[in-house]
Every structure is written in C-alpha cells, then in structure tokens.
Amino acid sequence: MSDVRGLVEQMRGNRTKLAIFNTVRQLGRTTALDVEFRIGLSRPTVLKYLEQLADDGLVIEHGEGEPSGGRPSRVFEIRSSAAFSVGVDFGAPGLTFALVDVSKGVIDKMEVETDLEEPPSLTAKRMEDGIRQITLRNEVELEERVIAVAVGVPCYIERETELLQPIPRLPHWENVPLKAVLERELEVPVYIETGPRLMVIGEREFGGGGDVRNMVYIHVREGIGMGVIVDGRVLKGSKEDVGEIGHTVVWPQGPVCICGRRGCLEVFASEPAMVRRMEEMTGRRIGPHQLFSEVRDGVPEARKVIEEAMYYLAIAIVNVVELFDPEVVVVGGNIVQGGEFVLRTLREKLEGMKLDHRGVEVRFSSLGVYAGALGAASFAMESAFNPFPEASA
Ligand SMILES: [Zn+2]
Structure with a gap:
C-alpha cells in the first residue's frame, strides 16, 4: 500500500478525480455507468480516473457487473482499509477516541481518564498517546494511512491564531496551541472543532436515526452541551458557540452558576449537580455511574434526583424545540x-x-459517550476529502 496521505493530497488538487472518488466512497459499490450518470462526465474520463484510483489502491475493480440501465458495466468498490481517520473528544473530564475507516466503518473506540486540573500540555500528550495507541493496536500505520484527525474541545477556538481559550470550567486553558502541537507531534492534519457540533454529526452519521435533516443532540455530563442541525446544516455561530444550553436560564432565582449567572440548566441537570443532590438527600457521595445504576435499580432517592433534574432539562428542551423546530431531540x-x-x-x-x-421524537443516543469522537472521525474524513469542508459540515 502506497502513501495514502500523499495520494489524497494530490487528489485535492484534481477536482474531477476527487468527485469520482467521493461518488464511489458515498455509494460504497457502484458501476462505472452509475458514476457517469451521477457526475455527468464522459465514459472515457470516468474510466480513466476509476482505473487510476484502482492503481492507487483506493478502489477495487470487480470486473463486469450486473447490467445497470440495461448495459453491463465495470463494477468498482471503495477499499475500506485504504484510509482511516481518528476522532477525539475532550469531554472534560475524559478523552474518547474513535478510529473509522474510509467507508465510515467503526474500527475501534476507547476512553481515557483525564484530570480537569492538569496542565493542557499533559492533556494534549494524552491525546497524542491515545491516537498512537488506537491506531497501533489496530495495525493502522499512523504516518501513512490516517489521513486526518479531528478533536472536539469544550473551549473557545480563536480561528485567527488557532489557539484555544478558556471556559469557566477550564480557566487554565488559555492560549493553548493544541492544533499546532498535535500536528507537530503526529505529522497528521488536525482539525479542531467545538465538541457539541461534532456530537450532533456523530449522532447523525452513526446513531442509526436515518437521514434526519433537523435534529438537536443534548449531551449531559460535567456540563451540558448541544449540537444543532437545521435544514441539514450544523449550526456554528459567531463564536462557534451555538448550543450552550447548559448556560441557559431555567430558574432566574436559582443558585449561582460557574459562569456567574443565576439558575443555569447546568446547576440542576449536569452530572455534578445530580451527584450533589443525591448527597444532600442521602449523605452518600457516589459517582454518576453509581447514581445512574441506582436509578435503574429503583433506589427511591436516586429516582427523586432524576425527577428533579428532568424537570429542568424539559424546560430547556421545550425552549429548544420552539426555537429550532427539530424532528428529533437526542439525549446522550x-x-x-x-x-x-x-x-x-x-x-x-x-x-x-x-x-x-x-x-x-425524544430519544436516547445509542452511542454512549462516543458521539463526539465518532463525529470527529467523520468530520476529519469529510474534511480530508472535501476542499470545502464547511460546505458539508
Ligand atoms: Zn451558567
């Protein structure tokens, strides 16, 4: 297998070849005739590039196939193992990783603990190590076959400088050159995006909900984030901060939030808020996994905690539905x-x-804590094969 990253770089300079490759990638398996119809190019041009792509090892030719449109035509299939992408989600706390192949097959996922207080350089090192680990254990050569990495972060992204800036929960993440550090250490193109945007992409691509054009994804953990897709587009905003649902007010006289405002959703319905409420009621300090396990087991106090938290989450969701008109609200x-x-x-x-x-429709995500990492992997792949990634994301 030759250097796929080099091939992809070349292909980004050849729109026709890239369009033909992307068509095969989207269809998975197709005939030259179908590619011809879709792209509207002449048969010799389509065949020339398909043959090149087969020589490059990016597609596989299967010879003459079933008649399509009445005529037999040569069949081509994407080579799933030709290229991979890695997605990382900095969930604060916790890092999740996903390795995805060029057909968007999920090869592997893993989670690594982090400490919110630790210096950003250490968290970046954990990201680097995790990316090496997930590729190595699946025998994917990082330098050759991983075409891009994307990382979801809870921070503000300053695009002019490509530096990360702090949020209330991560006050020491100031002027962090995460993209530059990872690109230097890994020698892979790295994209940085806000976590919830990638989560809603992950839910759309891997959540099994079909082709949904209007969706919100709400992620409840240490904070509460939301990704929004309206008319097929993932919303972004002036500071790339659309969906800060955790800091919308659900009770103006409520306790003061970490952001300084009173009565934010996070004060009532985040994991720390629920854990704290459980401790107030029972005197027991338990972690979120234990809490949710007791909810499932029917422990009355644990269920009371959920009753209260879901009241506030419902207030936020009602407002979100009125604002964005989604077909589905997914909670993860x-x-x-x-x-x-x-x-x-x-x-x-x-x-x-x-x-x-x-x-x-209001439902749970089936992706557990991996929506962000999977969305990141998908975003990295699309960005690598699209000279205008903003158009698709
Ligand atoms: Zn707040």
Missing part, C-alpha cells in the same frame, strides 16, 4: 445508563409542558 451521555425510567420521566415532564402536540 452517561445519563442513558439510567435506562427507561430516565427517558419516561423526561417525556412525562415534556408532555406536562405541552410538548407532545409538536410530534417531536
């Missing part, structure tokens, strides 16, 4: 471990707030 994070009780409680609160008449 460790909270899904709480099972049917959590979802039923949330739906009951929403019905109580008259949401049901809107016909919006």
